[in-house]
Structures are given as C-alpha cells and as structure tokens.
Amino acid sequence: MTQTISKRVSLSNLTKATSAFVHHSRPKTPEPIRPTLQEQLDAAQPAEEPWDAFSYPKVRTDPGHGIWICGCGFENHLIHYQGSYPFKYLVCQGCEHIMSPYDTTSEVLTSIPCIAKGDS
Secondary structure: HHHHHHHHOOOOHHHHHHHHHOOOOOOOOOOOOOOOOOHHHHHHHOOOOOHHHHHHOOOOOOOOEEEOOOOOEEEEEEOOOOOOOOOOOOOOOOOOOOOOOOEOOOOOOOOOOOOOOOOO
C-alpha cells in the first residue's frame, strides 16, 4: 500500500504542496519613513553655539556664522546647521534671488567653481 501511495504522488505535486506552505508571505516590518526635506530642515540644529552679545556691545545684529552679500547689495546672515543641508535655504531676503557663484560670501561659505563643458 505504501508503494501505491508513493507512486501516485509525483514530484511536481509534492513541489506544489510544499510551496503552498513555504511561500506564504510573512508580515514584513514596515520600512522606516524618511523625513521630508522640510522636516529635515526644520529639525536641523545650529552647528555652533550662539555668539555672546555682551562681548560685542557695539554689534547691533546677530552676524550669524557668516555673511552672503547678494548682487542686489543685501547682506544675508548665514547660520551653519548640522546635517545634510548646512545652510538650509540660500535665498536673498531682499530680492528673493538664489545664491550664485558670482555673489560675495564670507569664509564660512565658499563657492565651488563650475567645471562643466563650455564654461571658461
């Protein structure tokens, strides 16, 4: 009787039967949700301590960590932040111009020259 049963069960039927148990999807752990760019920028902490205003009584505004002078002449204060986006948004507060390599910056932010073809 054992031989009769084993003859009836072919290899393909056995494979189908075992695959029904093996390939059941196990509950997957959800992948961690990466924060959006805005959430990353909002959560960024300054890379350095705030300056001591009492040590510089003649300075009336917080100079930040550096200055970017836009082509329109507006002085934008730069704050260095920890993380992937060290200066957050670089948009002029005077004219809404996005910083370009032709604008003047202090040493905290130095433009990298473009080496793309056609630029000389």
